[in-house]
Amino acid sequence: MAIKTTYVLQKRASTEEEYPRPQFKRTEWYDLNGEWQFEFDDEDRGEPEKLFNQKKDLMQTIQVPYAYQSKKSGVEVDENHEVVWYKREFHWEKNTDKNLLLHFEAVDYHTKVWVNGEFIGEHEGGHTPFSFSITNAICNGENTIVVRAEDQNSVEQPVGKQSWKGDNFLCWYSRTTGIWQSVWLEEVPLQYIExxxxxxxxxxxxxxxxxxxxxxxxxxxxxxxxxxxxxxxxxxxxxxxxxxxxxxxxxxxxxxxxxxxxxxxxxxxxxxxxxxxxxxxxxxxxxxxxxxxGMRSIEVQEGRILLNRDTFYQKLILDQGYYNDSLMTGNYEQMESDLLKVKEMGFNGVRRHQTIADRRYLALCDELGLVVWAEMPSSFKFSSTSMFRMMNETREMVQKHYNHPSVIIYTLMNESWGVNEIYHREDQQAFVNALYYQTKAQDPSRLVVGNDGWEHTLTDILTIHDYNSDAESLRNSYEKMDFVNGSPSKTSRKQNYAKGYAYRGEPIMISEYGGIAYGNEQSDVEWGYGNRPQTEEEVLERLEALTKVIMENDAIQGFCYTQLTDVEQEVNGLLDHHHDYKFDPKKIKKILLSRQSNGFIFE
Missing domain, CATH: 2.60.40.10 (Immunoglobulins)
Structure with a gap:
């Protein structure tokens, strides 16, 4: 049985490490992270039984903002529970001259909120922030917030890299259910800047x-x-x-x-x-x-990508944002450490893959100088429901990223996930194009990739995924420009463009390559791309050979290496599961420095 605890909330200074919205900072806020009451509701009886209005405690406790599947949550249950409840009691002295806002940075997937038994509102979408005014529901003294989160094991939800099967498989990992980013209160005046x-x-x-x-x-x-x-x-x-x-x-x-x-x-x-x-x-x-x-522009011109009107060669690394003891939830120190390592290894940007980053992560990229490709997590079934959900959450994703100068590109779909027949189906092509136009209308200041990797329709960049592990074969694939209207690699059955679409002079990037597996256990569960090297030296030799082939091709305007860290069964990171270096970062930086962002360095 949970121990009932009433918290007297203390005003917090707006420090970079903790403040959830560093680009929209007021001087004081109230942190709701920490211990909450928690309960599974497998029979979905909580609402009809009015669990939100009962005085009894919930059955367990959990550490917010960690998903119950993670170690840091204190629950760490590797089972699928589609409905979960949270409860937090606290003491409040009401100010009639103020509004009180309740902020959630991310809850996966469908959220309902009650304050003192009064229904406040709901939100659908697992990766984007939302807020409610709770001014009229709050009272002097003891108050209670109750949250119901429902996360169906559905491929019609944008789930990204969360496994929808019983276990992890290939490059899909542990699920994230419920609150997984910060919860906080903010007191604002009756008239305020929203x-x-x-x-x-x-x-x-x-x-x-x-x-x-x-x-x-x-x-x-x-x-x-x-x-x-x-x-x-x-x-x-x-x-x-x-x-x-x-x-x-x-x-x-x-x-x-x-x-x-x-x-x-x-x-x-x-x-x-x-x-x-x-x-x-x-x-x-x-x-x-x-x-x-930040004052910066991003545009395409004659097959090049221009940052502030100068040619910009991108050297990105793919970051999936997973942590071995907290899944998709990282604290400030972890995010800062990762991004400093990215800089130290010589990369100039990150492709945030299939999850939407914490706003503190984006602020760190702004401050440190790393460009960001923001990516919408995929659903995996094409239907009216999945289209509606993708359109809505993509819009919220763009709104979240709009003010960050580091964000230069939006990726809306990945490898035809959720639109598996896009090559020949006009409705799936139209859907990706609808996402493209919606994003362009909402934010015309950035570049947009409609379907990253292959089978492009409307796109500002021709992005190609090529995990060929043989450098000479990789070189041969891109010797002649006719590859643009062919397959992304000689071993692929996919085409770079969907039927009815063709290359129109877009800049070309290899947006996934490498993926060289190298782990400590050498078990059958661990996997990556290509033949598995046996030593660190073999990994670095292959990394250098593949990267130089890409950098020496003047038709290609940049690349994204897969990937930053090992993630559960996938061990192709340059950092391990604990986000420590596997390899000497100076050696990686030396490989990348053979080409500058705006040209070559000839040794």
Whole structure:
């Protein structure tokens, strides 16, 4: 039986390590991570029996935000339970001049929330953040939050790399059910800044700002103050009328410093501007939000990818975001350590594969200088239900990533997962194109890959997956440009483009290659791609040979190596299950340095 505990919540300083939304920072918040009451509901009786309104405790406890399948959760049950319940009691002193927001960074998959027995709202989607106002449900003194999470073992849900079978198989891993990213409270004024979209206009040296505001009860004034390394750059503002819900304005980012006007964001120079947003009512500041942005553009031109109008050669590593004792949930120190290792090995970006990263991870990429390919987790069955869910969660994914300068590309589908007959079926082609156009309409400032790996329809980049482990054979595959309208490799039955589509001059990238398996146990359960090397030296020799073949081909604009870490049964990481180096990072960096991001280094 769970031990009943009532928490007196303490205001927290907005530190980088813990604050869940570092690009939209208020000074104080309340952390709800930690011990919650927990219970499985295999017969799905919780709602009809009004478990959300009962005073009795739940049967177990769990450490939030870890999924019950993980070791860190304290539950660690490797079984499928589709419905789970959470309960958290806490003491609160209500302020009638404030709104109280309850934030969930990610809950897999369908969430319902009650506060003090009152239904607050629900959300569908396992990887994106959502919030509720609980102001009217909260009371002075003891309060209770109850959460019901339902995660059906369904291939019509976007599940990414979570296994939908009884056990793990191939490159699909342990499931994640329920709360798996931070839960927190935030007290805001009655009139407050709900969200801000920041769009850099590199050609103009300006930043476009669109602020979302709950319906205004009084006339207000919205202001943005821009700084660079402590130097004031510009202040712009606009009046907000009563009942108005959004405003737009443009800030200047030019500086008189040095010999250039705009400080660009690149992996080598990850320059970030600070910006403070403020809302005034009756000439008094009622809300202040601290943020930042980067001035960078990304575009394609004549078969090249341009970052800030300069040719940009991408050297990415595939990061699946799994941890051996916490599955898809990493803490700040783990994320920072991983990304510092990525930089140390000489990569200039990450392809975040089949899971959506924590916002602190994205902020670290902004600060450290790593470009990010954001990817929507796949469903695995084509149906009206799966299309509806993919469209909705993709939209939320784009909204989450919009302000991060490190994010340059959205990948919407991977290897035709969920659209297995896209080569010849027009409805599946139309669906991927619908995702492409939706994303372009929502965020025209970034590049979009419709179906990564093969069988492309609409796409800004021709991305190819090729796990050929023989360097000479790999070289021969890309000697002549007619490969663009053929197969991604000589051993593949797939085609680079779906029927009715063809190469139109897009930049070409090898977005998955390598996958060299090398583990300690050498067991039959462990696997990777190609013949398995027996020594570290053999792994590095193959890595060097394959990578140089790609880098020496001027038609190819970059690559993504598979992968950063070992994940459960898959042991093709450059880091092991504990995220420690398997190989000397200096040796890997030396291999990658034979080509710079904007050209060659000739030794």
């Amino acid at each position: 969200d801000v979209k920041m769009t850099p206009r590199v050609e103009e040296g300006r930043l476009s700002i669109e602020a979302s505001l709950p319906r205004q009860k009084k006339k207000a004034y919205f202001e943005a103050n821009v700084y660079f390394k402590g130097e004031w750059i510009d202040t712009v503002g606009v009046w907000v009328k009563e009942n108005q819900t959004s405003v737009e304005l443009t800030a200047n980012v030019e500086s008189d410093q040095a010999d250039f006007r705009v400080f660009y964001w690149t992996p080598d120079t990850p320059n970030l501007y600070d910006v403070m947003f403020q809302l005034f009512v009756d000439q008094e500041i009622v809300d202040t939000v601290e943020s930042y942005f």
